Amino acid sequence: MDTKYNINVLKSAQLIAQNSTHVHIPVDAIDRAARITMENMKQRHYSTKTWNEHELQPKTLDASAIDWIFLVDILNFSFWSDLDTSDTCKPHPGRYTIQFHDKPYTGYWSLCAAINRALEQGIPMTSPSYYATASDEELESIFKSDTQEQIPLMKERKAVMREAGQVLLEKFDGSFVNCIRQARQSASALLLLLTQHFPSFRDIHTFEGHQVAILKRAQILIADIWACFDGQGYGEFHDIDTITMFADYRVPQSLYSLGVLKYSHDLMTKLEKQEILPSGSREEIEIRGNSIWAVELIVRRIKEIDPNTNVNAILIDFYIWDTAKELQDQMIVPIHRTRSIFY
Numbered sequence: 001m002d003t004k005y006n007i008n009v010l011k012s013a014q015l016i017a018q019n020s021t022h023v024h025i026p027v028d029a030i031d032r033a034a035r036i037t038m039e040n041m042k043q044r045h046y047s048t049k050t051w052n053e054h055e056l057q058p059k060t061l062d063a064s065a066i067d068w069i070f071l072v073d074i075l076n077f078s079f080w081s082d083l084d085t086s087d088t089c090k091p092h093p094g095r096y097t098i099q100f101h102d103k104p105y106t107g108y109w110s111l112c113a114a115i116n117r118a119l120e121q122g123i124p125m126t127s128p129s130y131y132a133t134a135s136d137e138e139l140e141s142i143f144k145s146d147t148q149e150q151i152p153l154m155k156e157r158k159a160v161m162r163e164a165g166q167v168l169l170e171k172f173d174g175s176f177v178n179c180i181r182q183a184r185q186s187a188s189a190l191l192l193l194l195t196q197h198f199p200s201f202r203d204i205h206t207f208e209g210h211q212v213a214i215l216k217r218a219q220i221l222i223a224d225i226w227a228c229f230d231g232q233g234y235g236e237f238h239d240i241d242t243i244t245m246f247a248d249y250r251v252p253q254s255l256y257s258l259g260v261l262k263y264s265h266d267l268m269t270k271l272e273k274q275e276i277l278p279s280g281s282r283e284e285i286e287i288r289g290n291s292i293w294a295v296e297l298i299v300r301r302i303k304e305i306d307p308n309t310n311v312n313a314i315l316i317d318f319y320i321w322d323t324a325k326e327l328q329d330q331m332i333v334p335i336h337r338t339r340s341i342f343y
């Protein structure tokens with residue numbers, strides 16, 4: 001009998017928000033945040049098409065793009081640097097960096113650059129049969145940095161690649177395309193398949209005795225496919241709006257700057273001292289759960305203001321994340337530092 005996992009992220013987020021003590025959402029700030037976000041997204045014509053405009057994202061809309069997105073979202077976690085404590089757009093020279101096409105990439109983009117660099121070298125990096133069985137040396141050289149700092153959690157990255165690659169080979173005939181097919185255009189069915197078959201996606205925790213699902217990497221995987229394929233073909237999901245914001249460490253920073261998250265004095269002190277928040281700790285879960293709930297309230301408010309606005313939590317999230325990268329130096333709160341394979 002398959003274990004029944006709680007995959008109701010929105011309910012989990014609401015429960016966290018209603019029982020938080022370190023983080024809260026000043027609901028009178030939601031209206032202003034909704035109007036600012038809506039206006040800026042309109043001015044920038046922000047849509048699913050923006051996803052493919054990023055130089056490192058795949059441009060061919062075929063199964064190879066699915067393989068690329070799947071690999072990226074197995075590994076889409078924990079890029080913050082132990083070395084670069086300033087965390088600004090001008091990174092510490094020793095920070096983990098991948099040079100690709102004569103350009104330095106850090107953070108999430110360093111992951112994409114390392115994968116694209118391997119593909120250009122003729123390594124079948126996105127093929128599950130490759131990363132399921134590649135040696136330590138092969139995988140380490142692919143992610144080798146051009147600076148002193150190496151990619152965080154390399155041991156865990158090798159483990160999740162091998163685990164996910166094996167599952168694809170054994171259960172889905174070697175391609176994530178077959179997993180998408182099994183979900184029959186349902187995002188929530190795909191979320192359940194991911195949670196049931198791929199342990200590294202089980203971003204599920206205990207909060208006040210309840211099992212709470214955050215599922216950041218599983219959800220962003222579905223969202224990346226939906227956006228890359230512009231809601232067509234492999235990216236067609238009739239229930240895509242059930243996907244929530246992705247609780248990482250970058251978007252909460254922006255939500256705080258937007259005024260829709262407030263932290264207790266104790267939590268703020270920990271963030272300013274760059275203390276580690278253990279994975280699954282109360283403060284970390286409160287930051288992540290309230291971020292999801294705040295974006296949900298922003299989406300609902302936008303739809304009240306203008307029911308014709310074509311927006312969902314995914315597009316709001318992508319937009320906030322992209323602008324957070326542009327405004328990284330203007331953030332008024334540091335990121336929270338948790339080392340985990342979940343985000």
Ligand SMILES: Nc1nc2c(c(CN[C@H]3C=C[C@H](O)[C@@H]3O)cn2[C@@H]2O[C@H](COP(=O)(O)O)[C@@H](O)[C@H]2O)c(=O)[nH]1
Pocket residue numbers: 050051054076077078079080106107108109245246247248249250251317318319321322343
């Ligand atoms: N909530 C949310 N989290 C996201 C992304 C993305 C990249 N998505 C791209 C694809 C389409 C979009 O338009 C973006 O261009 C990465 N992350 C997370 O951020 C962290 C990395 O941060 P830094 O160290 O500063 O690079 C890490 O936890 C990573 O998992 C997102 O979109 N939303």
